[in-house]
Amino acid sequence: xxxxxxxxxxxxxxxxxxxxxxxxxxxxxxxxxxxxxxxxxxxxxxxxxxxxxxxxxxxxxxxxxxxxxxxxxxxxxxxxxxxxxxxxxxxxxxxxxxxxxxxxxxxxxxxxxxxxxxxxxxxxxxxxxxxxxxxxxxxxxxxxxxxxxxxxxxxxxxxxxxxxxxxxxxxxxxxxxxxxxxxxxxxxxxxxxxxxxxxxxxxxxxxxxxxxxxxxxxxxxxxxxxxxxxxxxxxxxxxxxxxxxxxxxxxxxxxxxxxxxxxxxxxxxxxxxxxxxxxxxxxxxxxxxxxxxxxxxxxxx
Ligand SMILES: N[C@@H](CCC[C@H](N)C(=O)O)C(=O)O
Numbered sequence: 001x002x003x004x005x006x007x008x009x010x011x012x013x014x015x016x017x018x019x020x021x022x023x024x025x026x027x028x029x030x031x032x033x034x035x036x037x038x039x040x041x042x043x044x045x046x047x048x049x050x051x052x053x054x055x056x057x058x059x060x061x062x063x064x065x066x067x068x069x070x071x072x073x074x075x076x077x078x079x080x081x082x083x084x085x086x087x088x089x090x091x092x093x094x095x096x097x098x099x100x101x102x103x104x105x106x107x108x109x110x111x112x113x114x115x116x117x118x119x120x121x122x123x124x125x126x127x128x129x130x131x132x133x134x135x136x137x138x139x140x141x142x143x144x145x146x147x148x149x150x151x152x153x154x155x156x157x158x159x160x161x162x163x164x165x166x167x168x169x170x171x172x173x174x175x176x177x178x179x180x181x182x183x184x185x186x187x188x189x190x191x192x193x194x195x196x197x198x199x200x201x202x203x204x205x206x207x208x209x210x211x212x213x214x215x216x217x218x219x220x221x222x223x224x225x226x227x228x229x230x231x232x233x234x235x236x237x238x239x240x241x242x243x244x245x246x247x248x249x250x251x252x253x254x255x256x257x258x259x260x261x262x263x264x265x266x267x268x269x270x271x272x273x274x275x276x277x278x279x280x281x282x283x284x285x286x287x288x289x290x291x292x293x294x295x296x297x298x299x300x301x
Contacts, residue, residue, distance in 0.1 A: 009284075010281040010282065010283055010284075011026060011033070011281060011282050011284055012026075012027055012279070012280075012281055013025060013026055013027075013043075013050065013279070013280060013281070013282055014027070014101055014105075014276050014278065014279045014280075015050060015052070015276070015277050015278040015279075015280075016097040016100060016101060016274065016275055016276040016277060017093075017097060017256075017274075017275060017277065018093035018094075018096045018097045018131075018227065018229065018272055018273065018274040018275075019093065019226065019227035019254055019256035019257035019258070019259060019272050019273065020225070020226030020227050020254070020255065020256020020257060021053055021093040021094075021097075021225050021226060021227040021228060021229070021256065022051070022052045022053050022226075023052050023053065023054050023055065023056045023093075023094060023097050023098075024043045024044065024050050024052045024054075024055045024056070025055075025056045025058060025097070025098070025101050025276075026055060026056070026057045026058065027058045027105065028057050028058060028059050029058065029059060029060050029063065029107075030059075030060065030063050031059045031060070031063035031064050033057065035055070035057055035079070035081070036085070037081075037084075037085025037086065038085065039284065039287070040054075040055045040081040040082075040083070040085040041083065041084055041085040042284075042287035043055060043282065043287065044083035044084075045287075048287070049282075049287055050282060052083060053082075053083055053219070053222045053225045054080060054081055054082050054083055054088075054091060054094060054221075054222060055080070055081040055083075056078055056079070056080060056091075056094050056097065056098050056101070057078075057079035057080075057081070058076065058078075058079075058098065058101065058102070058105075058107070059076070059077050059079050060075060060076060060077065061074050061075060061076060061077040061116045063077075064077045064079060066079070066118060067079075067116045067118075070116035070120075070121050071116075073114055073116070073121045074113075074114040074115055074116040074121045075108075075114075076098075076102060076107070076108070076115055076116065077115075077116040077117070078091070078094060078095055078098045078115055078116070078117050080094050080117065080118070082219070082220065082221025082222050083221060083222040083223070084221045084222070085221075086220075086221045087118065088118070088162050088220065088221060089117065089118040089119040089161045089162045090117055090118070090119040090135065090160060090161035090162040090230050091117075091162075091229065091230065092133055092135055092160070092228070092229020092230040092231075092232070092233060092270045093227055093228065093229035093270075093272075093274070094229070095115055095117065095122055095124055095133045095135075095229070096124065096131040096132075096133050096229065096270070096272065096274040097274045097275075097276075098115060099113070099115060099124045099126060099131050099133070099274065100126070100131055100274040100275065100276055101276055103126055104276050110126040111125070111126060112124070112125045112126075113126075115133075117161070118161075119136065119161025119162065120136070120161065122134055122135060122136075123267075129273060130271050130272055130273055130274075131271075131272070131273075131274045132269050132270065132271040133229070133269070133270045133271075134267040134268070134269050134270075135160055135161060135229075135230060135233055135267065135268045135269075135270055136160065136161055136267065136268065137237075137263065137266070137267060137268050138158045138159065138160045138164075138233050138234050138236075138237035138238075138263075138268055139158065139159040139160075140156050140157070140158050140237060140238065140241060141157050141158070141159060142156075142157050143155065143156060143157065144157050144165055144186065144187050144190040144191070145186070145187060146165055146167050146184040146185065146186050146197050147184060147185040147186075148178055148179060148180070148184045148185075149179055153167035153168075153169070153184075153199070154167070155167035155168070155197070155198075156234075156238045156241075157190065157191075157195075158234035158237060158238065160230040160231075160233050160234050160268070161230065162196065162220075162230055163191055163193065163194070163195045163196065163220075164195065164196045164197075164198060164230065164231055164234035165186060165191070165195050165196070165197045165198070166198045166200060166231075166234050166235050166238040167197065167198065167199050167200070168199075168200055168201075168238075168242075169199050169200065169201045170201065171201050171202070172201050172203065172214055174201065175199055175200075175201040175214060175215075175216060178199055178216060180199075180216060180217075180218045180224040181224070183197075183218055183223075184197045184218055194220040194221070195220060196217060196218070196219050196220050196228060196230070196231050196234075197217065197218045198215050198216070198217045198228070198231045198234060198235050199215060199216050199217070200213050200214070200215045200235045200238070200239065201213065201214050201215075202214075202239075203251075203253060206251050208249070209249045209250060209251045209260070210240070210243070210245065210248035210249050210250060211236070211239050211240065211243060211248065211249075211250045211251070212250070212251045212253070213235060213236070213239050213250065213251070213252055213253070214252075214253040214254075215231065215232065215235045215252055215253070215254055216254075216255065217231045217254070219231070225256075226254060226255045226256030226257075227254040227255070227256040227257065227259065227272075228254070229259065229270045229272075230270075232252040232254065232259045232261055232270065233261055233263075233268045233270055235250075235252055236250035236252055236261035236263060236268070237263060237268065240263060246263070247263050247264050247265060248262075248263055249261070249262050249263075250262075250263070257272065257273065258272065259271065259272040260272065
């Protein structure tokens with residue numbers, strides 16, 4: 001197998017994260033970069049590449065076929081890829097980190113703006129420390145089951161633009177004890193395109209919020225991550241529904257920090273820190289790795 005992924009041109013990149021959910025950011029305003037699943041997976045490889053949960057390609061909406069229809073509503077499209085080289089419709093932390101990058105790179109002024117995603121156009125607001133992103137209201141649409149180490153968890157199926165299964169766990173020790181080193185089993189019939197599986201436990205009451213929960217997540221296409229913004233929105237919506245509420249403010253503690261979710265009548269606001277930690281160049285020719293998962297997907301395509 002050849003390891004040549006692109007021609008020899010070095011790629012500019014930035015690295016950023018939101019509560020530990022980390023991304024390689026590739027500026028490509030005109031959409032000229034021949035980004036492939038193999039290149040994405042090689043960049044995200046934590047030993048042989050830069051290492052990340054996913055890739056955010058920064059491309060003008062008008063320059064990308066998946067986003068050209070949004071060009072009148074948003075200048076920029078977040079072309080999101082999971083670490084395994086698959087696309088996802090939405091990435092809440094990704095939008096926040098993407099927004100931080102646009103501002104720091106001088107591509108946007110800050111304040112309030114819109115960003116196009118595969119799940120539609122979202123609003124994003126840059127504050128001094130935190131960035132807030134208005135995702136669509138989570139839609140709870142029935143129950144399904146996840147299994148971890150043969151134990152069965154009945155959870156709520158939630159659509160936040162991307163699919164989630166939110167499973168309740170009795171308490172924080174039980175949450176901490178879960179083995180998420182491999183994917184929880186789930187129903188392919190219920191989630192034919194895969195699912196992000198969240199586990200959530202109640203946490204001590206906090207001032208200033210209606211509810212406080214802790215969560216862990218096994219993300220489709222990325223494995224266990226330190227945070228998942230759309231997952232936190234799904235968890236908050238389920239916690240509020242369990243409390244008999246359809247709106248409210250929820251603190252969601254993830255392994256990488258704290259996200260605050262405000263569910264109002266129209267949107268689900270995801271708030272938390274987002275930082276750019278490095279910029280540099282990467283030599284795609286040096287990303288000469290064997291990627292069996294990507295190879296088998298490409299062979300099947
Ligand atoms: N970490 C993200 C979600 C990324 C996409 C997800 N893995 C999927 O395949 O749907 C977030 O912050 O929302």
